[in-house]
Amino acid sequence: MNRKERMFAAFRCEPVDRCPFATYNLHPFSSAHREDPSYTELLDLVWDKAGMLCKSGLARRKTASPKTVEDRMEVLHEQLAGQERTTRILHTPAGDLRSVTVKPQGQPSMVTEHFIKTDDHIRMYMTLPYEPEQFDASPALELDALLEDRGVIYVSYDDPMHAAATLFDFNDFAVRCHTDIDPVVKLIDFMFDRIQSTLQDQLRACAGQPFLFYTAGPEVCTPPMVAPAVFARLVTPYQQRLIRMIHDAGFPASIHCHGRVRHVLEAIVATEADVLEPVEPPDQGDMTLEELFDATSGKLCLMGHIQDQEFHFSPPGTMTRRVEAIARTAAGRAGYVMTPTCTPFQHPATDTFRRNYAEWIEAAARVL
DSSP states (O other): OOHHHHHHHHHOOOOOOSSOOOESOOOOOOOOHHHHHHGGHHHHHHHHHHHEEEEEEOOOESSOOOOOTTEEEEEEEEEETTEEEEEEEETTTTTTEOOOOOTTTSSSSSEESSSOHHHHHHHTTTTOOOOOOOOOHHHHHHHHHHHHEEEEEEOOOOOHHHHTTTHHHOHHHHHHHHHOOHHHHHHHHHHHHHHHHHHHHHHHTTOOOEEEEEGGGGGGGGGTTTTTTHHHTTTHHHHHHHHHEEEEHTTTTEOOSSSGGGGGGHHHHHHHOSSSEEEOTTTTTTSOOOHHHHTTTTEEEEEEEEOOHHHHHOOTTHHHHHHHHHHHHHHTSEEEEEEEOOOOOOOOHHHHHHHHHHHHHHHHHHHH
16 A cells, blocks of 8 residues: 555545655645755655655636625735734625734734624624625646645634634634524525535536545634534534535545544534544543543544643654554554644754654654
């Protein structure tokens, strides 16, 4: 088996010749890493020894439709008291909605005002007409060809709950889910109709290609932010229908969900997704790999469990011990791909990070 074949067999919970392992969006064709000299030696090692899970977008084609949501957006930039303020005004048929993002100098940005603050804003947003999109899979196809069977292309699709939640202040969204959920459900239904149509166009563009589809939205609807019953209502039934579309088109489907999954795992399995990642170990997660295996029983491929933070701070030998422990747990079980829990975002990479990441790859190549 080559690296891609091994990963796809694991996604299907089928036997493999050896346990697959892959980097998480770290590969020689990522411009962020390729253009950073601190990653050069690490990328050579990845190419030689590791599988690669590579996120790739699809190109959007212009259609005859006169206005997309972006076309309806007016964006204003201001510099105020050492910070950048961006105001977005969304012109809907029922009136304008506004959000404000503030970025202090040298600090991350934060949304200080969200588009939806009242039930009237929900109704206004839902007057937006649907603007169909068409997609071109060329970027993903080009990356897949460059990988030479060393990795898997990871293509994203939207989650209706997440698409709705991002329009609110999240505290407001979480409270509404427990006190006044009906308007939220109506907005999610509105989002679902559009996402379903968009996904159909994405699947059509990718027909016949060896891609893995994933959605990252469900992770915002997990404990402790909201109750498990909310996940079961706002995520599972919508994902069931979307994942059925993905399967009918011949692709496997993955759910990306950081953090604690114990109390929503049954609802995730019910979506009939093929893969769950990044299955964070405790303390950021709340289930050991053995518990996850026992709970999913071959119904779901598990991907992840190498905590990213350990690359940054661990002493030598730590990553080898992690690989050995995971190898013992995964021995004889189908449906596992060892990966880090996120994309490396540090630029430049520190000596400690590079040493530990290289140690992880060498250990995985030797032990698995």
